Amino acid sequence: MSIQDEELYRRILEKDKDALETLYDKYEKLLFSFSYKMTGNHGLSEEVVQDVFMKLWTQKGTYDESKGKFSSWLLTIARNAAIDLMRKKKDTPYELEERDALQNEEPSIEEKYEWKEEATAVRKAMKVLKDEQQKVIRLFYFDAKSHREIAEELELPLGTVKGRIRMALKHLQTEMTEREGGEVHHERQTM
Amino acid sequence: MSDKQCENLIDYFNGHLSEEEAKRFEDHLATCDSCQEELDEWHALTQDLPYLSEPVEPDSGMKDRVLSSIFEEEEEEKEEHRNVTPIGGREAKQEEPALFEPKKKRNWAVWGLAAALSASLIGNAAFLNQMPETSTTPPEEEEEVVIDNLEQALTLQNPEGGEASGRASLVANNGEAQLVVQAERLEPLSGEEAYQVWLLEEGEPVRAGTFVPNEEGTGAVTYSMEELKDGNWDTLAITKEPGPDSETPQGNIVLAAEI
Numbered sequence: 001m002s003i004q005d006e007e008l009y010r011r012i013l014e015k016d017k018d019a020l021e022t023l024y025d026k027y028e029k030l031l032f033s034f035s036y037k038m039t040g041n042h043g044l045s046e047e048v049v050q051d052v053f054m055k056l057w058t059q060k061g062t063y064d065e066s067k068g069k070f071s072s073w074l075l076t077i078a079r080n081a082a083i084d085l086m087r088k089k090k091d092t093p094y095e096l097e098e099r100d101a102l103q104n105e106e107p108s109i110e111e112k113y114e115w116k117e118e119a120t121a122v123r124k125a126m127k128v129l130k131d132e133q134q135k136v137i138r139l140f141y142f143d144a145k146s147h148r149e150i151a152e153e154l155e156l157p158l159g160t161v162k163g164r165i166r167m168a169l170k171h172l173q174t175e176m177t178e179r180e181g182g183e184v185h186h187e188r189q190t191m
Numbered sequence: 192m193s194d195k196q197c198e199n200l201i202d203y204f205n206g207h208l209s210e211e212e213a214k215r216f217e218d219h220l221a222t223c224d225s226c227q228e229e230l231d232e233w234h235a236l237t238q239d240l241p242y243l244s245e246p247v248e249p250d251s252g253m254k255d256r257v258l259s260s261i262f263e264e265e266e267e268e269k270e271e272h273r274n275v276t277p278i279g280g281r282e283a284k285q286e287e288p289a290l291f292e293p294k295k296k297r298n299w300a301v302w303g304l305a306a307a308l309s310a311s312l313i314g315n316a317a318f319l320n321q322m323p324e325t326s327t328t329p330p331e332e333e334e335e336v337v338i339d340n341l342e343q344a345l346t347l348q349n350p351e352g353g354e355a356s357g358r359a360s361l362v363a364n365n366g367e368a369q370l371v372v373q374a375e376r377l378e379p380l381s382g383e384e385a386y387q388v389w390l391l392e393e394g395e396p397v398r399a400g401t402f403v404p405n406e407e408g409t410g411a412v413t414y415s416m417e418e419l420k421d422g423n424w425d426t427l428a429i430t431k432e433p434g435p436d437s438e439t440p441q442g443n444i445v446l447a448a449e450i
Contacts, residue, residue, distance in 0.1 A: 020258070020261070024258060042247075045247070046253050050260065069238070078241075122239045141237050141240050144206060146201070146205060169233065170236065
């Protein structure tokens, strides 16, 4: 699968529109849903998706295999684009479209997840975490809050926030590893 | 100094540093093993998190909008001579006349408008630069009709904040172009006040519809583009006017979008 992504990426570098479209079809839903989880807004999420593919096409970001999985790289671009858009529009009243309600309603994994496999493991692991650790991850990763904001929301001294983030993420990773029956996610990567 | 920089790691990862601060942090990162390690670890440990996202359906037509605007953007960069510049990256119907003349270059006319209206808006106008890059030229060979009559669509937002939101669409009816503007959660008006739609070309506003919202703050107006179709419009803005007849904007922008 990742060989295929890399092949598509190589063709995109050669300005192959079909390759971009294929990659778009493959990742549209995941990128949009992830962007929506971050921004809570359809319009902004579409902008994120557009930014990601624009960057791919205009080669504003370059991928190399040493950076880890292509999909992870793409999702990182999406996260950064979402952060940029959210920050730039911080003062404008984009609507949150009841994101919290969506988060709580736990749609059945079986139904419509294209990324069911990945979702199952991480969701199960997440559920094991205490509320506080789940909150750390949400504030840090999905809401992309500032150091100070995270400290305030968690009522922690600034100096302890990094430690809490590390602990929450490591705990999640441990749970995932155990739940996968020793099948470790070993694509550690650097960006 | 070094220790202090280490405290910026979260804000760096989450995009809260200014360009200059980020640059300074990256200089630090290059020499700080512990920050580098931690950052690598974050990337590694968060890579499965996006899969927690619940599936959400994109708005219909997103693929066409995204891909056409990407490919068109590129054509625009390549081509010296451009014929059609539709709003919103929407592909133009081949058989219909060009509604908008090409832009030489993206210019942020809203700055001009902001200056004309109120100096306090200038700081906020920057956000308009972040509206989607949608000025596009459809490559001839790729033209196709996406939605029957809808030529272009814009999402309107308030540069200063506030609840109001809106949408502007350009639709073609039997070859006649109509601008349709809808807005909601507008502040109530008093006396003679009215909301006025403007199209701007390099900061020069032209009237493009007047309306008064209902009690819920929802309002809409259609405006014939026949007289205006040759304009090189770069911005659409809605202002609250003291009366319905303002020839130039007197009030503040309540909604705007870059075209």
